[in-house]
Amino acid sequence: MSEKAAPISPLKNFLAGGFGGVCLVVVGHPLDTIKVRLQTQPAVVAGQPPIYKGTVDCFVKIVKNEGFKGLYKGMAAPVVGVAPIFALSFFGYGVGKKLVASHPDQQLGIHQLFVAGAISGVMTTVVMTPGERIKCLLQIQQGQGAAVKYAGPVDCAVKLMKEGGIKSMYKGTCATLLRDVPASSMYFMTYETTKKALVNLSGNSGTGLSPFQTLFAGGFAGILNWAVAIPADVMKSRLQTAPEGTYPRGVRDVFPALLREEGPKGFFKGIAPVMLRAFPANAACFMGFEVALSFLNWAAPNL
Numbered sequence: 663m664s665e666k667a668a669p670i671s672p673l674k675n676f677l678a679g680g681f682g683g684v685c686l687v688v689v690g691h692p693l694d695t696i697k698v699r700l701q702t703q704p705a706v707v708a709g710q711p712p713i714y715k716g717t718v719d720c721f722v723k724i725v726k727n728e729g730f731k732g733l734y735k736g737m738a739a740p741v742v743g744v745a746p747i748f749a750l751s752f753f754g755y756g757v758g759k760k761l762v763a764s765h766p767d768q769q770l771g772i773h774q775l776f777v778a779g780a781i782s783g784v785m786t787t788v789v790m791t792p793g794e795r796i797k798c799l800l801q802i803q804q805g806q807g808a809a810v811k812y813a814g815p816v817d818c819a820v821k822l823m824k825e826g827g828i829k830s831m832y833k834g835t836c837a838t839l840l841r842d843v844p845a846s847s848m849y850f851m852t853y854e855t856t857k858k859a860l861v862n863l864s865g866n867s868g869t870g871l872s873p874f875q876t877l878f879a880g881g882f883a884g885i886l887n888w889a890v891a892i893p894a895d896v897m898k899s900r901l902q903t904a905p906e907g908t909y910p911r912g913v914r915d916v917f918p919a920l921l922r923e924e925g926p927k928g929f930f931k932g933i934a935p936v937m938l939r940a941f942p943a944n945a946a947c948f949m950g951f952e953v954a955l956s957f958l959n960w961a962a963p964n965l
């Protein structure tokens with residue numbers, strides 16, 4: 663007999679998703695900083711050592727030269743920016759699930775979950791692109807020898823608007839879509855299917871998931887999200903941090919340039935910190951989401 667699905671509330675998803683996003687940033691930001699530093703460091707010149715030899719070297723150099731606070735550089739922007747991004751992402755997923763379901767109680771299949779995730783990916787791009795542009799610019803300043811240009815996220819946003827208007831804020835939109843549409847599909851589909859598999863395995867369908875199972879399903883969703891997102895993420899970070907005019911045709915220029923300069927492995931730059939961060943950060947995110955959702959279901963059952 664097919665189980666009756668819980669009614670979907672995009673509004674509750676929005677609020678709980680925002681809380682999940684804050685949990686994700688607190689746990690994952692240091693590794694995100696390392697990822698962006700590795701992704702955007704200049705190509706190695708023959709005979710000269712790279713600025714950072716790898717994840718551990720990058721971590722040690724940041725802590726030595728900038729202190730622990732260097733790892734948390736640019737975190738104000740994601741905390742303020744990621745909460746709405748994740749709120750919108752989980753809201754979009756809720757809307758997507760409603761759109762693909764033929765009736766409100768339907769248990770969605772793997773393909774429907776995939777499409778609902780893609781809808782979420784498109785919706786988040788509106789806030790994800792400027793959020794990522796500001797975050798990446800802040801994360802790379804100082805670390806690679808350049809003078810400090812932006813005092814913080816607001817200063818960065820104001821300067822980008824003054825210098826290049828809304829077009830500059832939305833630099834990297836195509837790369838963000840290329841990253842987030844497949845990534846969000848993978849993310850939500852993996853979380854739901856892993857959850858279902860774990861419940862079936864343990865036979866605890868009456869009591870739902872244990873905290874450990876939620877953490878595992880969330881962490882695994884994060885890993886598969888990044889497994890499909892990383893090549894587009896490298897292109898996005900490059901594009902969004904390059905000096906004006908470097909890649910006039912966006913992805914169409916950054917793709918061949920990266921391939922020419924660094925070969926196929928260039929598209930996987932920063933994969934170690936990405937994967938190190940993916941599991942704990944997304945485990946924390948889904949845990950925060952589920953806790954907030956349970957609270958909302960208790961406090962406002964009809965929301």
Ligand SMILES: CC(=O)O[C@H](CC(=O)[O-])C[N+](C)(C)C
Pocket residue numbers: 748751786841842845846849884887891940943944
């Ligand atoms: C690419 C990205 O932002 O992935 C999010 C998870 C993470 O580790 O930041 C998930 N999502 C694309 C659904 C926002």
